[in-house]
Amino acid sequence: MGAGLFTGLALGSEARWRNPCLGALPADLARHDLVLSALEGLDASQLLDTHAHLLGTGDSGSGCSIHPSLSQWWHPVEVLRRKGILNAACVEESVPSIDRAYVDRLLRLAQDFPAGARWWLFAFEQAHDDAGRPAPERSTFHVPDAYAAQVAVASPGRFAWVASVHPYRGDALARLEAALAGGAVAVKWLPSAMNIDLRDPRCRPFYERLARAGRPLIVHCGEEKAVPGAGRDDLGNPLHVRAALARGVTVVMAHCGSLGQAADEDRRSRPHVPAFDLFARLMDEPGHAGLLLGDTSAVFQRNRPASVWRTVLERQDWHGRLLHGSDHPLPGVMPLFAPSRLVQAGLLDEADAPVLLRVRDHNPLLFDLLLKRRLHAGAARLPAAVFEARALARQATTVQPS
């Protein structure tokens, strides 16, 4: 992996380029106090990671693709290239099938978790043009609904699947209907990469159907410096999710909108402010209390300001509306996490850092969960409800049958 791959990340001494991809946790680590105490108090049967990416090249007939010129960056914000992504997921380029190796590794990682722990796996729609036609040349990667469904159905004890349907397509509603019938638990959009304006009238029937089905819409908001896909940063404005909320859709804002800047369109001068501030504004608007949620994926990466880390931990009034998400395979991108910075910020006990780093060499997903269990701002920490996705259970009880 060449220098420059992770341009923009200032690397500390604990940052290494490569994920060593070690096997299952050794016994001493699996029985370590930190590991046991972090899992204590969690109802394993409810443990849910609501943000995990599937990825593939299509070499198993999955229909997945990665843009051939992946010198562009594939994932929102983070500067990852093909080799970096595959290494994060512990997939060798030389394996017989990259599609299969990706899922196999995820299943192996799951074995270090208590039985009952589950992951939501994301399909990932292509970019479309304004007329609703697929634009593969602008799609950094693609994971079809059918493939996500197939992977989930093969391991129902571990996986559920999240559909991704572009709302401008002529057959968008039919596809949404098929996804709901096929067991999709949510829909994922990445507006800036897929070219989706959340305020476009074509989204309305989509919102209405989702609201009736009681399925959440997971939306990535915040800046994308690296211009994946369609590169429409302006479409990632957190304030735009009001259009979906107004139709009664449960919206999960991925990463709590915690990266980059967005225009404050509520003010005439439209100043650029941290996207996270706009997420916070929406969370605090009384009308959204029952509808707007956030996920914790990527929030504690080193590229977020300490003020964001602290706010997410301290705002206990938000905790009932937060969901645990890992953004797999990103926890396997070694330079993205720096426990030492969390220690410096006073949010992680110093003795925890080396243990967490050891866990990460074996299991980045477990590392991500344990880290979030150990973080605290004084006495404030993310409660079990976040990891047990209780916010979703609450949503489900308020849904009308469709």
Ligand SMILES: [Zn+2]
């Ligand atoms: Zn993601």
